[in-house]
């Protein structure tokens with residue numbers, strides 16, 4: 001069996017301690033967390049967690065069942081295998097010496113990113129996109145020199161029928 | 163109505179039908195104790211908090227209801243962890259109330275503060291920290307619902323001191339806040355129809371029953387199924403008593419210390435029906451080699467149990483009792499033909515296994531532990547409630563006491579927690595005052611919670627402790643004998659108390675047998691006494707539990723006597 005990557009969208013009670021129940025479940029049972037994103041929804045009583053995990057199919061099945069077993073988990077959607085949109089955002093601080101500035105701005109332009117902070121020797125760039133786009137821009141910026149990076153992890157929603 | 167948190171707690175406990183609480187007081191629960199004292203709820207003062215949970219566990223199992231505990235913050239709470247973990251592994255409904263420091267001190271490393279909810283999160287079905295007195299009633303009601311429904315389990319409620327002391331204008335909670343908690347009780351009928359057909363077609367079926375049968379009170383339905391469809395039956399340690407242990411269809415326990423024929427049957431069956439089980443590693447041995455020729459049906463109320471450890475042909479999520487009742491009805495509609503004839507070869511094979519390696523021992527000059535359990539069974543006519551400690555004593559109790567009825571065998575199965583038997587016996591005796599309750603103990607385990615003798619004496623409980631005294635931590639010694647060239651590291655207990663004198667010091671009766679001919683007289687005297695009794699049986703030091711499947715080996719590869 002081969003490992004698969006799955007994006008889970010989990011609706012949970014918006015209560016203290018819920019995140020540690022989920023994190024504890026994953027660490028206690030040796031499941032993987034590749035990324036995890038939590039925020040409130042428009043309904044104040046619940047939050048949405050978008051969690052990316054990898055595992056062989058029986059493990060993914062266990063993960064879903066174990067999540068559903070938690071009292072504070074309202075609903076688990078396995079988005080993988082369905083039509084869904086997903087985005088990740090990154091803030092990338094690149095070294096921006098005079099000789100590189102034009103090149104960086106070109107990349108920013110091509111990838112439709114934004115420069116959100118500037119100093120004498122760096123730019124901070126805001127990028128939004130899927131995994132492929134993230135990889136591509138990082139590959140281009142790496143040779144120029146990345147000082148720091150912060151990523152949100154994936155957030156995702158099911159696509160509605162057209 | 164103006165009520166304090168403690169008063170609200172008592173009110174809701176009464177509404178939930180609680181009549182007994184096992185506990186130990188302290189500063190953080192002093193308001194609750196003050197209120198408890200004024201109710202007619204019986205409080206049992208244990209002598210160590212883990213035992214409050216073990217006793218509540220025994221009470222729950224023997225009485226078929228939810229057990230309740232109350233302890234203080236900090237060390238009171240941490241002491242309960244072993245008991246909670248044991249109840250969790252065995253899916254026993256227990257509600258544990260722990261005191262906590264006042265809300266304004268939480269997080270300050272206050273005196274006797276621990277993060278109880280954090281510590282117990284992985285070993286409870288659910289837990290709560292109550293931050294407002296207004297939430298207390300609803301949370302207690304939710305806790306009792308969660309503990310006792312679906313796959314049962316322990317639920318802990320952490321109550322800060324000010325939450326129990328505060329007075330509020332009490333309004334009964336209208337409804338709970340559980341948004342999605344809906345255990346699946348009724349199975350998918352189509353799946354069950356497949357099962358019925360598989361049963362009909364099978365030449366060599368085998369039922370493997372577990373603790374779920376006992377928890378869902380499905381013994382009657384299980385017995386009907388096995389007899390109607392002529393299916394031989396084995397069970398896990400937790401399933402003992404779910405099916406009559408004296409029935410001709412009964413093969414004995416499965417797994418590491420299961421009978422030869424049970425384990426061999428798993429290797430040959432063409433259909434295995436797992437009912438209320440979780441295919442634990444002590445049962446399956448090497449999973450790849452488990453039931454290699456069988457289609458596997460797995461009936462369980464907890465979806466996570468299914469396909470966790472082994473692949474399954476037909477999964478059925480549902481309550482054992484409801485599912486089996488339905489399956490029996492479906493089978494009534496099938497023309498099953500002459501099953502006895504159809505399965506003759508299978509039954510002949512099983513009989514052959516039985517005669518090649520029966521479960522037996524050889525009683526000579528030194529008392530054999532198996533002999534003690536054998537005689538215990540005879541003298542009590544199989545009617546006693548047996549609790550156990552952990553180790554060889556537990557396995558011999560499981561092998562040589564034949565349980566015909568559910569709720570009569572109470573053991574720490576999943577956690578395998580030494581020190582469980584005596585407090586569990588106390589709980590069982592309180593739930594069933596007219597029953598004979600016997601803790602089959604080892605000389606090691608009994609010393610883990612021997613202080614509970616005082617609890618038994620104080621409450622006038624005539625529990626009996628049968629110590630199979632082999633002078634060793636016998637089960638570990640057995641592994642050292644078999645797999646570590648007899649290097650008995652730290653397993654010799656030659657420095658031990660005199661259990662007879664110890665019994666007397668506690669105000670109980672102490673008896674001892676050192677020769678085989680003393681076994682029956684001591685048992686007769688001890689068992690039929692109205693007092694709390696410790697019987698110390700000085701048994702063969704290096705006896706081993708057989709058959710044995712070495713850890714990780716296929717269950718069909720057993721070490722025999």
Ligand SMILES: Cc1ncc(C[n+]2csc(CCOP(=O)(O)OP(=O)(O)O)c2C)c(N)n1
Nearest residue numbers: 553554555578580604605606607635636637
């Ligand atoms: C709390 C706890 N500690 C350690 C163990 C490991 N252990 C399993 S069986 C056993 C020996 C038990 O000795 P005894 O109570 O004398 O029983 P016997 O096997 O001799 O019948 C030990 C130490 C355990 N199960 N539980």
Ligand SMILES: [Mg+2]
Nearest residue numbers: 604605634636
């Ligand atoms: Mg011993």
